[in-house]
Amino acid sequence: MLTSIKMSFGKGTMTYPEGAREAFLESGGLTFKDGSSISAGDIWEYMTIEAPRKFPFAYSNNANSLSRPSTYLEFLWGIKYRYLLLSFQDRIGEAKKRGYPVAFVQGGQTLEPYYATNSIPLRPYFISLWSQNQRLGESERERAISGMKTLEEGRREVSIEACHQVASHAAIKNGATPVDLIAPYLCLRCSDMPYLVETHRGTDRNTPTMLVDFPVNHQLDNEWAVSYMARNLRRLVQKIVELGGKQITDDDLRTQIRLQNKARRIARDLVHMWWNADSIPSYSCEIRNAITLANDFCGDPVAGIQVLEEAYREVKERVDRGIKGIEMADKPVRIFLCGSCVTPSTHHIDRVGGTVIGWDDWWNRLLIDVQEDGEDPYVNLAKAILSFPYELPTHQRALWTAEQARLSRSHGLVFAFNWGCNNQSAVARAVCDVVKQELGIPTMSLEMGELGRAEQLEQSNNRIESFIEMIA
Amino acid sequence: MGKIKLESLDKIRDALARRPSELEKARQGGAKVVGYFCSNIPEEIIVALGLIPVRLCRGGDVRQVEVGSRYVSTKNCVFIRQSLGMFAEGTDPYVRNSDIIAVAATCMQMYRLGELIEEYFERKPLILGVPRNFYLPEGKEYFRYELESFARRLEKASGRLLEPEALKESIQLYGDIRETISRIYKFQALDSEPVTWREVFETIQAGFYLDRFQYRVLLKELLRELEDSKPESHASGIDEKPRILLSGTIIAPGDTKLIDIIEKMGGRVVADDLCSGLRPLTHVNVKDYSIGSIADAYMDRVPCGSLPYLLSLETDRRLANMADLIHTYRVEGIIYHTLRYCDPFTFKAVETKKFFQDRAAFLEIHTEYAPVDVEALRTRVEAFMELIQNLRVVRC
Numbered sequence: 001m002l003t004s005i006k007m008s009f010g011k012g013t014m015t016y017p018e019g020a021r022e023a024f025l026e027s028g029g030l031t032f033k034d035g036s037s038i039s040a041g042d043i044w045e046y047m048t049i050e051a052p053r054k055f056p057f058a059y060s061n062n063a064n065s066l067s068r069p070s071t072y073l074e075f076l077w078g079i080k081y082r083y084l085l086l087s088f089q090d091r092i093g094e095a096k097k098r099g100y101p102v103a104f105v106q107g108g109q110t111l112e113p114y115y116a117t118n119s120i121p122l123r124p125y126f127i128s129l130w131s132q133n134q135r136l137g138e139s140e141r142e143r144a145i146s147g148m149k150t151l152e153e154g155r156r157e158v159s160i161e162a163c164h165q166v167a168s169h170a171a172i173k174n175g176a177t178p179v180d181l182i183a184p185y186l187c188l189r190c191s192d193m194p195y196l197v198e199t200h201r202g203t204d205r206n207t208p209t210m211l212v213d214f215p216v217n218h219q220l221d222n223e224w225a226v227s228y229m230a231r232n233l234r235r236l237v238q239k240i241v242e243l244g245g246k247q248i249t250d251d252d253l254r255t256q257i258r259l260q261n262k263a264r265r266i267a268r269d270l271v272h273m274w275w276n277a278d279s280i281p282s283y284s285c286e287i288r289n290a291i292t293l294a295n296d297f298c299g300d301p302v303a304g305i306q307v308l309e310e311a312y313r314e315v316k317e318r319v320d321r322g323i324k325g326i327e328m329a330d331k332p333v334r335i336f337l338c339g340s341c342v343t344p345s346t347h348h349i350d351r352v353g354g355t356v357i358g359w360d361d362w363w364n365r366l367l368i369d370v371q372e373d374g375e376d377p378y379v380n381l382a383k384a385i386l387s388f389p390y391e392l393p394t395h396q397r398a399l400w401t402a403e404q405a406r407l408s409r410s411h412g413l414v415f416a417f418n419w420g421c422n423n424q425s426a427v428a429r430a431v432c433d434v435v436k437q438e439l440g441i442p443t444m445s446l447e448m449g450e451l452g453r454a455e456q457l458e459q460s461n462n463r464i465e466s467f468i469e470m471i472a
Numbered sequence: 473m474g475k476i477k478l479e480s481l482d483k484i485r486d487a488l489a490r491r492p493s494e495l496e497k498a499r500q501g502g503a504k505v506v507g508y509f510c511s512n513i514p515e516e517i518i519v520a521l522g523l524i525p526v527r528l529c530r531g532g533d534v535r536q537v538e539v540g541s542r543y544v545s546t547k548n549c550v551f552i553r554q555s556l557g558m559f560a561e562g563t564d565p566y567v568r569n570s571d572i573i574a575v576a577a578t579c580m581q582m583y584r585l586g587e588l589i590e591e592y593f594e595r596k597p598l599i600l601g602v603p604r605n606f607y608l609p610e611g612k613e614y615f616r617y618e619l620e621s622f623a624r625r626l627e628k629a630s631g632r633l634l635e636p637e638a639l640k641e642s643i644q645l646y647g648d649i650r651e652t653i654s655r656i657y658k659f660q661a662l663d664s665e666p667v668t669w670r671e672v673f674e675t676i677q678a679g680f681y682l683d684r685f686q687y688r689v690l691l692k693e694l695l696r697e698l699e700d701s702k703p704e705s706h707a708s709g710i711d712e713k714p715r716i717l718l719s720g721t722i723i724a725p726g727d728t729k730l731i732d733i734i735e736k737m738g739g740r741v742v743a744d745d746l747c748s749g750l751r752p753l754t755h756v757n758v759k760d761y762s763i764g765s766i767a768d769a770y771m772d773r774v775p776c777g778s779l780p781y782l783l784s785l786e787t788d789r790r791l792a793n794m795a796d797l798i799h800t801y802r803v804e805g806i807i808y809h810t811l812r813y814c815d816p817f818t819f820k821a822v823e824t825k826k827f828f829q830d831r832a833a834f835l836e837i838h839t840e841y842a843p844v845d846v847e848a849l850r851t852r853v854e855a856f857m858e859l860i861q862n863l864r865v866v867r868c
């Protein structure tokens with residue numbers, strides 16, 4: 001059990017401290033979906049020697065860097081999580097060699113049909129990461145500039161008003177990330193996605209596309225809406241199989257559902273434990289990483305769930321022993337973060353006396369288990385998707401958000417949305433108003449334009465800092 | 473104004489001026505008005521239930537946009553913001569007189585508009601789901617069910633049952649209206665038109681508000697008048713003005729900025745591909761007198777750009793319709809109008825330009841209702857007209 005070990009600092013970078021090595025080796029290696037495995041020693045080598053050389057950006061000591069590790073190493077699972085992030089393109093390469101398709105998906109969706117058919121689903125963030133990780137040795141600044149270049153390339157091709165997801169579409173179009181299928185689910189989180197997918201028709205690459213449609217306005221009780229979505233999901237599986245994915249039975253899909261339900265349960269328990277702890281166990285980025293890992297598994301659900309289980313054990317130990325995150329305020333302002341595809345700097349929030357306690361987007365779908373047996377698994381998946389609180393009509397979503405803010409004992413709520421996000425920005429005020437009315441806590445609507453850049457953060461940082469100061 | 477004085481146009485304008493007070497009286501007599509957003513709401517069902525349809529569709533009012541912006545982000549298009557402003561102010565006679573609000577979720581911002589109307593103005597809209605996969609069998613089936621459900625909800629709201637005879641009469645009424653408008657529109661193919669496109673556009677939009685039975689009569693009068701005017705006598709053989717197809721985002725009644733500029737700069741709009749113009753009225757083929765047939769006809773007509781089409785460009789009915797219009801109306805230039813933050817149409821601009829590059833000159837105008845860009849637009853439209861004139865010289 002680690003408490004808090006300071007990272008080793010170099011010139012503008014940091015790396016994992018030698019003092020953590022022994023404990024890390026004891027924590028064991030990882031096993032992957034294809035049955036292969038890697039030892040803890042090899043992970044340590046990779047993360048302390050190879051990865052810092054290949055990906056210096058991920059070890060930046062810039063206070064504003066969104067991919068910066070925490071100043072103190074408080075969790076061993078965090079190293080494994082970052083290993084999955086930094087090595088995932090190798091697994092994609094392996095999957096492609098075996099003929100398994102790589103699919104572009106949207107954040108905020110269940111991934112069972114993709115993983116069951118042996119395809120690798122990648123949401124826009126991973127597409128960008130895949131594209132960028134091919135350029136080895138980039139510093140954080142170089143990475144920010146190359147990322148902006150791809151973003152601008154996408155906007156030139158489509159529109160200046162496209163949200164930052166256009167960068168991942170540009171990376172597909174220019175061949176940097178040769179996905180085999182562009183097949184996101186639609187949902188209320190995003191209105192850019194269907195039109196961005198549409199822009200691929202008629203391109204030189206002409207990547208196959210399809211959309212799994214989402215009937216809006218909470219249609220769980222309408223049999224025809226469930227059936228429509230289930231048929232869309234069947235069509236998706238058929239498409240993946242056509243492209244080289246594994247032919248699956250309903251039972252194969254059920255097996256994947258059970259696996260992913262397990263991840264949802266672990267993440268739920270972990271988050272509730274974090275919420276109910278007497279003091280905040282660690283940095284905000286750690287709880288965020290656990291939630292996002294339970295959503296997308298960094299391309300491998302078997303390894304992803306193993307890391308989640310380790311995360312649960314380590315968090316539990318800290319909570320049981322009443323250990324507070326070393327750099328966290330004694331009584332931090334607890335912020336519930338709403339919106340989509342947006343990541344204000346959690347390091348900054350921690351630094352100015354706050355903590356991010358919850359995310360509506362990534363969190364909501366962990367609350368809905370897919371029914372594991374009984375009916376048609378496609379119908380079960382459709383019912384689960386149609387139940388996601390984040391995708392409900394806005395008033396219902398806002399009431400759910402208020403309830404989560406109450407359960408997490410949040411002191412304030414920030415509804416953040418990115419430049420170009422019409423669909424979330426449209427309801428930012430409504431959600432804030434309902435939460436304010438229900439809970440009486442301060443709320444703030446925040447447009448962000450940094451798109452994961454390491455610089456130009458002062459506008460959102462200033463506003464968030466003032467918000468935290470006001471509450472404190 | 474067109475080349476001749478058309479009395480029926482005056483009648484339409486008079487009827488439109490009287491319409492708000494007519495609606496008030498009708499409501500006092502127990503009638504109910506359905507104010508709706510989006511042309512995917514099937515008026516056939518509304519009329520068959522004895523309800524009065526009114527399309528809520530206003531644009532061009534900067535003040536109302538500002539009022540609406542209190543409830544929604546400036547990342548939403550001005551049409552949505554102005555629509556919210558109309559509800560906030562409550563002065564628009566059609567909003568004021570709407571007993572039932574209906575919204576088709578074709579455009580996601582439109583769906584959000586429905587949610588915000590409910591949140592802030594305590595009017596619970598009936599939402600009609602529209603499939604994104606509208607061209608797949610499962611999408612069509614979904615829309616059939618949605619429309620059945622929509623009809624049931626309207627029955628409940630109106631306190632009446634949908635009678636097959638009434639539905640048949642209503643479907644025939646709309647068939648007549650579409651056919652008549654289509655014939656009126658054809659006059660734009662002439663070199664020297666007896667009625668301007670702008671007058672036809674105004675006539676189509678009058679149909680958003682007027683009593684539809686009266687509207688049919690007025691349209692037939694207008695058609696008769698045009699046919700009696702011996703249109704061939706207006707044909708000069710040479711149309712000096714560049715012939716323009718207006719496409720893209722909605723241009724709602726009241727939003728005249730771009731049309732004024734095109735006319736002032738010497739252009740002649742001869743056709744449109746707008747949801748507030750001809751597009752929803754063409755290629756509608758209701759095969760029998762049932763709700764299912766209406767649903768199929770709506771899914772099979774020229775789709776709104778808000779519905780993504782992922783198959784090939786060559787099979788895209790939206791582009792095919794534009795190609796037909798270019799051919800029929802001898803279009804020389806496409807002005808592709810997009811409102812800021814209207815993603816469905818804005819994201820398609822580059823692709824649409826490439827698709828038509830060998831067939832017509834193309835100008836994208838990206839704007840909103842505020843007059844701040846009038847001079848910039850004037851310069852661009854003027855240059856576009858000069859370009860078309862120069863192309864004529866080159867072709868000669």
